[in-house]
Amino acid sequence: NAGVTQTPKFQVLKTGQSMTLQCAQDMNHEYMSWYRQDPGMGLRLIHYSVGAGITDQGEVPNGYNVSRSTTEDFPLRLLSAAPSQTSVYFCASSDTGTGGNEQFFGPGTRLTVL
């Protein structure tokens, strides 16, 4: 099992550009989520999904879109990048939601917006 994979590992964008961060898991997990990590602020939830076709907003959803067409994939889209979106992004998955379940994290994508 590869677990949770994320691509790319590093990305530099100019303000206003768009891009998609890819996330895939091979554990047949129903729950997937995206977090951003900024210095001193831990991880903040952007969007999450409890299954294919179902997504919901987290704590900091503005500027980000998601979709979940398959169980395996959960891409995160930035439609018009802003410098405030410079961060490290982590995708995570778990069997059935958060209720005490272990979250398996990917290795992260380090994004810089100039």
Next chain:
Amino acid sequence: TQLLEQSPQFLSIQEGENLTVYCNSSSVFSSLQWYRQEPGEGPVLLVTVVTGGEVKKLKRLTFQFGDARKDSSLHITAAQPGDTGLYLCAGDNAGNMLTFGGGTRLMVKP
């Protein structure tokens, strides 16, 4: 918005010393988890505590969940350089959203 405050933010100690990290909130959580993160990697789960007053041990690490399920602590006995990393607590409100604390960055010097 539920908040989790972790203290201290930074901790630098010598090998063999003991330390305690705290995770506090004004909100009640249905469960609380501790994760450890190393540079360039995602967090990895250490433990989940569910019952108020619960104590769990993982080798030299002892985790406690407060009686009111609003706070937790992580105690490391005889710290080793391999314990170096970022420790994160995360609370679950049973609403499919985890709230993370700001993290405690621990450095253990040989």
